[in-house]
Amino acid sequence: MTVTNSATSPTKSPVIIREGKISDGKALNAYIRTIFETTDHLITRPSEFKMGAWRQRRWIAQKLMDPVETCLVALADGEIVGMLDNWTDKRGRVTHATCFSMSVKKGWRCKGVGADLLGHFIQWVKAHKRLTRIELHVHSDNKHALALYKKVGFELEGTRKKAVFYEDGRVVDDHIMAFWP
């Protein structure tokens, strides 16, 4: 399914949102590496991200073939400046629930790109009748992300206390939030 900005786009932002293509593999791989290098609030550290461009292309191909998973990219003048991907447990009792992760490149944050990506993802989920629950994990000190999720309507369901240890000694909780589109 292709998604692009349109008059019915849930929010306005200066980017085009579409599904990732296999040909995005190299650029997406470089984008993800940059995100891990420039963001505090994710678990994976740059040295732990081992995927190269070839495996990234295969990863995108798998998303494209999976009926309940996707990878959305936000493009500004052809450059990837944002990304959102989801994953779904295929076991029957929980296959209605899908989890996602998202990011926007430094320099492009606070311009509505994150809200636009999330809005497109919610539309994508609504078009997939099997999916009725969207869930996410967010660190308790990630004020910006928490503000975005609350604004969209995600509810706090629970907290894993002291779940994440930062290298500088800070310890934060992991919030679990959910939304029923």
Ligand SMILES: CC(C)(COP(=O)(O)OP(=O)(O)OC[C@H]1O[C@@H](n2cnc3c(N)ncnc32)[C@H](O)[C@@H]1OP(=O)(O)O)[C@@H](O)C(=O)NCCC(=O)NCCS
């Ligand atoms: C979280 C993230 C994806 C948000 O993307 P973004 O493009 O900056 O978000 P938006 O500009 O769409 O902002 C959406 C809402 O977030 C809130 N927000 C925006 N800037 C903010 C700021 N500086 N401080 C607090 N809240 C802010 C507002 O509620 C805003 O809505 P509004 O503009 O209508 O007031 C982005 O900050 C990011 O990539 N962070 C690093 C990776 C990360 O933490 N990912 C999430 C892991 S759970």
